[in-house]
Amino acid sequence: MDLExxxxxxxxxxxxxxxxxxxxxxxxxxxxxxxSTETFDRVSPSHGSVVSVSAKGDAAVxxxxxxxxxxxxxxxxxxxxxxxxxxxVLLRVADLIEANVERIAVQETLESGKPISQARGEVGGxxxxxxxxxxxxxxxxxxxxxxxxxxxxxxxxxEPVGVVSIITPWNFxxxxxxxxxxxxxxxxxxxxxxxxEMTPSSTVMMGELLMEAGLPAGVCNIxxxxxxxxxxxxxxxxxxxxxxxxxxxxxxxxxxQSASATLKKVALELGGKNPQVIFPDADLESAADAVTFGxxxxxGQCCNSSSRIIVHEDIxxxxxxxxxxxxxxxxxxxxxxxxxQVGAIVTPEHNAKIDGYVQAAIAAGAxxxxxxxxxxxxxxxxxxxxxxxxxxxxPDMAVxxxxxxxxxxxxxxxxxxxxxxxxxxxxxxxxSAGVWSxxxxxxLEFARRAEAGTVWTNTWMDxxxxxxxxxxxxxxxxxxxxxxxxxxxxxxxxxxxxIGRSRAPWVEACA
Numbered sequence: 001m002d003l004e005x006x007x008x009x010x011x012x013x014x015x016x017x018x019x020x021x022x023x024x025x026x027x028x029x030x031x032x033x034x035x036s037t038e039t040f041d042r043v044s045p046s047h048g049s050v051v052s053v054s055a056k057g058d059a060a061v062x063x064x065x066x067x068x069x070x071x072x073x074x075x076x077x078x079x080x081x082x083x084x085x086x087x088x089v090l091l092r093v094a095d096l097i098e099a100n101v102e103r104i105a106v107q108e109t110l111e112s113g114k115p116i117s118q119a120r121g122e123v124g125g126x127x128x129x130x131x132x133x134x135x136x137x138x139x140x141x142x143x144x145x146x147x148x149x150x151x152x153x154x155x156x157x158x159e160p161v162g163v164v165s166i167i168t169p170w171n172f173x174x175x176x177x178x179x180x181x182x183x184x185x186x187x188x189x190x191x192x193x194x195x196x197e198m199t200p201s202s203t204v205m206m207g208e209l210l211m212e213a214g215l216p217a218g219v220c221n222i223x224x225x226x227x228x229x230x231x232x233x234x235x236x237x238x239x240x241x242x243x244x245x246x247x248x249x250x251x252x253x254x255x256x257q258s259a260s261a262t263l264k265k266v267a268l269e270l271g272g273k274n275p276q277v278i279f280p281d282a283d284l285e286s287a288a289d290a291v292t293f294g295x296x297x298x299x300g301q302c303c304n305s306s307s308r309i310i311v312h313e314d315i316x317x318x319x320x321x322x323x324x325x326x327x328x329x330x331x332x333x334x335x336x337x338x339x340x341q342v343g344a345i346v347t348p349e350h351n352a353k354i355d356g357y358v359q360a361a362i363a364a365g366a367x368x369x370x371x372x373x374x375x376x377x378x379x380x381x382x383x384x385x386x387x388x389x390x391x392x393x394x395p396d397m398a399v400x401x402x403x404x405x406x407x408x409x410x411x412x413x414x415x416x417x418x419x420x421x422x423x424x425x426x427x428x429x430x431x432s433a434g435v436w437s438x439x440x441x442x443x444l445e446f447a448r449r450a451e452a453g454t455v456w457t458n459t460w461m462d463x464x465x466x467x468x469x470x471x472x473x474x475x476x477x478x479x480x481x482x483x484x485x486x487x488x489x490x491x492x493x494x495x496x497x498x499i500g501r502s503r504a505p506w507v508e509a510c511a
Contacts (some may be wrong), residue, residue: 009371009386012333012340014379019047023107025054025200025224027061028207030068031217036061040225042198045113045383046335046344052111052201057225062192062233065221069163069190070239072218079160079188083137090134090182092213094127104205106336108174111199113344113383114298115335123202126178129481132465133182136486140187151502158490160188161265162241165234167255168203169247170196170346171301176246176269177203179469179480181220184244187489192221192240194231198346200224227251235259242267244488246303249403249429249474267478267488269470271403272303272431276460277420277446278311278319282436283458288322290434290460291409296330296342296387297461300407301350303475304432304454304461307404308393310423313413320391320411324370327387333377342407344383354385354406361399361410367392371407395426403429417442425451431471434460453479 022041027034036055044051073079078086097104105119112119145154164184168176173195184191195203207222223230235243235258242265245255249270259266276294278287294306311319335343345351351374358372371388391411393400400410414420424433424446433452435443447455453471456462463469468482479485 008328009375010329010331011375011377012331012337013377014334015337017336019049019051019110020106022050023052023201023204025052025204027055027057027065027224028204028211028220028222029061029065030072030221031211034061034064040197042111042200044110045346046380047110048381051107054197054200054204054224057194057223057230059229059233062223062225062230063237065192065223066163066165066234066237066239068218068221069192072216073160073163073190077216078185078190078219083140083186086186086188087134087137089213089215090130090137090186093182093209093215094130094134096209096212097127097130098124100205100209104174104202107201107205108199109335109343111201112170112173113335113346114171114301115337115340115343117338117340118298122172122175126175129178129465130182132481133186133486136183136483137186140486140490142492151499153497153499155495155497157493157495158487159493161489161491162189163239164189164191164489165237165240165243166191166193167231167234167243167245167247168193168195170198171298171303173199174202174206177206179485180244180246181206183481183486184489185215185219187486189242189489190219192223192234194223194225194234197224197226231255232258235264236261238262240264242489244478244480245269252476265488267480268476269303269478269480270431270474270476271429272305272471272475273308273401273403273427273429274304274306274432274434274452275424276306276309276434276436277414277424278309278315279435279437279439279442280312280315281438283438284315284319284322286458287436288319288326290436291323292326292330294434294460295409296327296407299342299345299385301346301405303403305405306434306460307408308400308410308412310412310414310420312420313415316391316411316413320369320389323409324389327370327389330387332375332384332387334380342387344380345385345406348383350405351383351385354404354408357399357402357404357406358388358390358408361390361393361397364397365392365394366390366397366399366410369411395423401427417445421446421449425449428474429471430473431475432456
């Protein structure tokens with residue numbers, strides 16, 4: 001590994017790595033791989049070469065995929081088999097994921113720009129989601145009501161919602177697919193999946209694993225392409241019963257509007273502007289490390305990024321200095337280097353958008369503590385952004401309110417618990433929040449009053465398949481993973497049964 005220091009930053013320059021041939025991605029429809037006459041390329045944001053060539057879906061191929069999912073659902077080849085049988089397939093998929101981690105992770109790194117070590121963790125860790133979903137397939141149940149009278153029995157059953165459109169983003173393509181797909185399958189649904197056009201290949205690889213695991217034809221269909229027409233048709237088609245989407249709040253609103261014509265069920269996991277609140281009595285070493293991790297993980301391109309911190313004014317200067325020092329030690333650069341912690345920005349356009357937020361904040365009076373511009377990495381080009389910390393940020397600045405989606409940390413200050421909570425909740429988003437204090441009363445009050453779907457106490461971004469994930473306000477609706485996420489893919493049916501011929505006639509017989 002060739003290390004150099006540039007502007008006091010730790011930079012990993014390009015390593016010698018033989019890139020694989022460009023991955024050829026095809027649609028998966030009714031158990032068969034399908035080509036398209038048109039294709040689209042993905043150029044690696046870190047290495048500048050074409051790393052995948054994918055079939056470009058149109059309305060016709062999307063229609064075929066939806067109808068295949070509809071036929072499979074109505075035929076009952078998956079929806080009406082036992083939970084035990086569904087679980088067996090999901091468990092085989094989990095084993096196959098673990099056997100193919102390296103191949104999938106390398107492709108994901110090349111397409112997304114994320115560090116290979118994080119891609120390996122994402123792909124390998126996804127197997128646990130499949131195993132947990134398998135357990136739900138066998139243990140889900142409804143309720144019985146035996147107290148309605150001696151001649152009545154009520155049974156509440158849970159049934160699959162039907163055909164589900166799954167639309168996934170580019171930042172965690174394999175993980176987010178695994179937050180949705182195994183739970184939909186465990187419930188007995190059939191699906192059509194559209195990955196982001198920027199990171200399509202790991203979803204195609206998932207399709208290969210599903211076929212190898214023995215998933216019946218038509219149960220999972222994959223269409224590659226763009227939001228228009230593929231995603232649009234998946235959101236409006238009358239044979240689709242539900243849409244689950246992860247991505248930007250703006251697109252989530254469009255999907256909700258599109259789906260309203262057929263009153264589909266919609267589940268959305270959208271943006272965040274997630275704060276970590278630091279009190280003076282906190283373990284400041286651990287807090288500073290967690291803040292550094294929270295803002296740079298996945299190149300800051302993460303809905304759970306802790307892109308703003310709210311620090312007590314008595315410790316603000318010292319705490320920021322500590323985070324700046326740690327940031328200079330974080331290894332930025334070649335994502336194929338296993339020691340790299342922060343890789344490339346997904347597109348040049350997004351790189352420019354990130355810089356726009358930073359420059360606007362400085363122009364408005366914020367103080368640049370570190371970074372603040374594109375980063376050039378030897379042998380890889382300039383599609384990187386420096387670790388950036390901005391202090392003296394006011395709540396009205398765009399950098400404090402909007403989702404920057406890059407390695408940029410905004411610093412605000414507070415004096416009282418009430419003020420910290422007010423700053424936390426002064427946001428259109430409500431995905432996650434964190435609090436750092438050794439006082440359990442402070443932590444509990446903050447956790448109860450913070451408007452967020454997840455609140456971390458003295459930690460950041462720990463997650464488990466058992467715990468639901470999702471946001472409030474404009475961070476989305478519905479939940480993913482856990483039993484609550486599983487329930488999103490189920491409908492509740494009440495079955496009311498009269499026992500015997502005990503019902504009094506409504507119409508009196510004529511004399």
